[in-house]
Amino acid sequence: MGVGGFSRTCLKCRNFITVDQDGRVVAHDRPLSRLLCHASGQLAVLVSVEWGPGPRRGRRVVSGGKGHRRDRRKKAEHLKPPEWMPNYQGEHPPTIGLPAKGWFGVWFPAHTMWEHERKLSSWVGSDRSFRWDGREGCWTVAGAHFPRVSRELLRRYPSLLIGREYNPREKCNSSCRNARGFLCTCSCRARNHGHGKWRSGWRTLGEFHGRRAGRPWHWTAVTVAG
C-alpha cells in the first residue's frame, strides 16, 4: 500500500493500490469483487491514480462528533464514446457497433468506466462475455448478447444507435432473408435479414452511412415501437 509513505487510490475502483517501479498499477481486484480492475497493469498516470499523503500521524479523530468527511476524492469521469462512434443529430445516444467479426462495442451516456462494467456484468452475467478493449476504446461484448444488451439499453434510454460493418458486394440472398439471429454483413445492411425479425418491436428513427478504417458501416437509430 503505497511506496515511500504515500497511499494511492485507484480512481477506477477506489481500492488502495500499489504502483510498481515502472509506474504501472499493480494488478488488483476491485472491492467486493473477484474481477480484476481494468487499471491493473496500466500506467498510473493514465488511470488517474490519486496520490495522497500516507497515513497521518498524531492527529487522529477520536471522538464522534460530526466530523467532516475527508472524502474529497475526485469523481470519476463519465466514459466518453470512442471516436469511431458517430453522433446522431448532434448527440451521442447509447451506441452499439457490430463489426463483421469479433465482439461488438457498446457505450452509453453518463456512466463511468466502472459503471459500464457493472451494468454489462449484470446484463451479460459472466465476466468472460465482456471486456474492455483498449484499442477500440470501449467495452466489448460477445456477439450472442446483442439482443439482451440492446433491450436493456432501450429500456433505459429513448433511442439506440446501432452500427454494423457490411460488404456492399455481398449479395443479399435467401440465406440472409431466412437467417436467424442478427449477424449480417450483406449488402442489405440487415434490412432483409431474417425478414427483419432481429429488430421486431423497434422503429427506425434515422439511418446513415459511414466508414470506419476504410470499411463501410451502416448506422441506424432505433426506438421502441408503439
Ligand SMILES: [Zn+2]
Ligand atoms: Zn441481406
Ligand SMILES: [Zn+2]
Ligand atoms: Zn443478412
